[in-house]
Amino acid sequence: MKRLGVLGSTGSIGVSTLEIVAAHPDQYQVVSLSAGNNLKRLKEQIQRFRPQVVSVVCPDAARLLRDELGPDGPQVTSGVEGLIACASHEQIDMVVTAVVGSAGLVPTMAAIEAGKDIALANKETLVVAGSLVMEAVARKGVNLYPVDSEHSAIFQSLEGHQKSDVRRLILTASGGPFRDRPMADLNQVTLADALAHPNWDMGRKITIDSATMMNKGLEVIEARWLFDLPAEQIAVHIHPQSIVHSMVEYVDGAVMAQLGIPDMKTPIAYALSYPDRLALDLPALDLCALKNLSFAEPDLDKFPCLALAFQALAAGGTAPAVLNAANEIAVDAFLREQIGFLDIADTIGRVLDSHVPNALEHIDDALRADIWGRQQARLILAQKS
Numbered sequence: 575m576k577r578l579g580v581l582g583s584t585g586s587i588g589v590s591t592l593e594i595v596a597a598h599p600d601q602y603q604v605v606s607l608s609a610g611n612n613l614k615r616l617k618e619q620i621q622r623f624r625p626q627v628v629s630v631v632c633p634d635a636a637r638l639l640r641d642e643l644g645p646d647g648p649q650v651t652s653g654v655e656g657l658i659a660c661a662s663h664e665q666i667d668m669v670v671t672a673v674v675g676s677a678g679l680v681p682t683m684a685a686i687e688a689g690k691d692i693a694l695a696n697k698e699t700l701v702v703a704g705s706l707v708m709e710a711v712a713r714k715g716v717n718l719y720p721v722d723s724e725h726s727a728i729f730q731s732l733e734g735h736q737k738s739d740v741r742r743l744i745l746t747a748s749g750g751p752f753r754d755r756p757m758a759d760l761n762q763v764t765l766a767d768a769l770a771h772p773n774w775d776m777g778r779k780i781t782i783d784s785a786t787m788m789n790k791g792l793e794v795i796e797a798r799w800l801f802d803l804p805a806e807q808i809a810v811h812i813h814p815q816s817i818v819h820s821m822v823e824y825v826d827g828a829v830m831a832q833l834g835i836p837d838m839k840t841p842i843a844y845a846l847s848y849p850d851r852l853a854l855d856l857p858a859l860d861l862c863a864l865k866n867l868s869f870a871e872p873d874l875d876k877f878p879c880l881a882l883a884f885q886a887l888a889a890g891g892t893a894p895a896v897l898n899a900a901n902e903i904a905v906d907a908f909l910r911e912q913i914g915f916l917d918i919a920d921t922i923g924r925v926l927d928s929h930v931p932n933a934l935e936h937i938d939d940a941l942r943a944d945i946w947g948r949q950q951a952r953l954i955l956a957q958k959s
């Protein structure tokens with residue numbers, strides 16, 4: 575029996591994780607659940623999974639929930655302290671980090687410091703402080719398994735091989751909803767257009783990241799830290815079908831890939847059950863029905879966010895944390911329909927260009943850069959309105 579903490583249980587990854595748990599009650603038990611503001615869904619999950627501790631963002635919501643659940647309910651916590659409590663409860667073996675954004679960093683670090691294994695969906699954690707997170711993982715001797723589909727594919731394609739034999743990692747990208755739109759049209763696209771991902775059903779923030787291709791930029795930085803390889807050995811290929819989830823090219827020319835239907839349950843389950851495989855009730859990949867699997871270089875002029883991510887990775891130190899912070903603010907403004915699609919990349923580029931990176935020696939350096947990047951992005955957005 576593996577005992578789980580699920581951070582971000584009310585979101586897309588969180589719900590898929592709990593569906594896997596529900597299908598394998600003899601193998602997984604839920605110790606903690608953390609939500610943001612979706613109390614209705616959290617209450618349903620509490621009924622179903624009977625956790626010992628839960629957290630929500632607002633203290634007022636926590637008070638209401640505590641009153642409603644009564645003395646027989648779980649411990650109800652809130653804010654960052656609540657996330658930390660859900661990440662480090664003594665009975666937890668593994669924490670699934672499915673919170674969105676840099677809010678995932680502090681609880682993920684708390685889980686690592688408490689000796690928990692990590693199933694990492696929250697890519698922003700590695701973007702903001704990858705070197706520090708991976709140093710903590712090594713120091714505490716815990717396991718960190720990727721949930722992100724591309725990184726799970728690379729993890730699987732690396733099994734049984736040596737890092738020194740890798741020529742490059744090839745991350746596949748769908749290209750998002752605007753892959754085939756002329757660049758000149760991108761100033762007119764709507765929120766609804768950007769939320770219409772061609773292949774994946776995901777939360778709103780990552781769906782916009784896919785439309786700008788910042789998602790792939792964040793994933794390049796995530797791969798750099800997860801697999802300890804420099805940016806020069808990480809390539810991105812547009813693969814519209816999202817069937818080949820990513821690849822590893824070896825020095826002898828062999829290319830190892832992982833294929834599957836685009837459903838996050840497969841990589842989530844592998845992170846939960848590694849090195850075993852869980853039986854999942856998913857449709858098989860119908861190889862004979864695949865008429866075309868294509869690959870192409872990304873267009874960095876049309877998708878400047880991807881270039882900005884490479885720029886931040888090359889700058890190092892606090893630059894990726896600033897890139898991520900500016901992206902979170904700009905995407906939030908786009909989701910509120912306060913800015914246009916092209917304003918996202920413009921804002922991030924201007925924030926990044928005004929940043930002089932500092933060294934990342936402590937988690938506080940990353941958190942300070944995160945705050946600074948948010949402030950700068952808000953200033954730029956205020957000038958736009």
Ligand SMILES: NC(=O)C1=CN([C@@H]2O[C@H](COP(=O)(O)OP(=O)(O)OC[C@H]3O[C@@H](n4cnc5c(N)ncnc54)[C@H](OP(=O)(O)O)[C@@H]3O)[C@@H](O)[C@H]2O)C=CC1
Nearest residue numbers: 582584585586587610611612673674677695696697776777
């Ligand atoms: N969805 C996918 O297929 C994939 C997602 N990922 C990554 O996984 C992470 C989660 O993505 P996804 O599930 O799509 O996102 P969702 O938006 O669907 O879910 C996010 C979860 O985090 C909670 N949350 C949001 N903000 C906060 C906060 N400040 N403090 C605490 N909790 C918060 C939400 O709570 P509530 O809803 O209750 O407000 C929700 O439970 C992201 O980092 C994403 O990049 C990676 C690969 C694929």
Ligand SMILES: CC(=O)[C@@H](O)[C@H](O)COP(=O)(O)O
Nearest residue numbers: 722723747748749750784789
């Ligand atoms: C499912 C997953 O891992 C997402 O990160 C997905 O890859 C997004 O698709 P894009 O390739 O369009 O960014």
Ligand SMILES: [Mn+2]
Nearest residue numbers: 722723724793
């Ligand atoms: Mn991904």
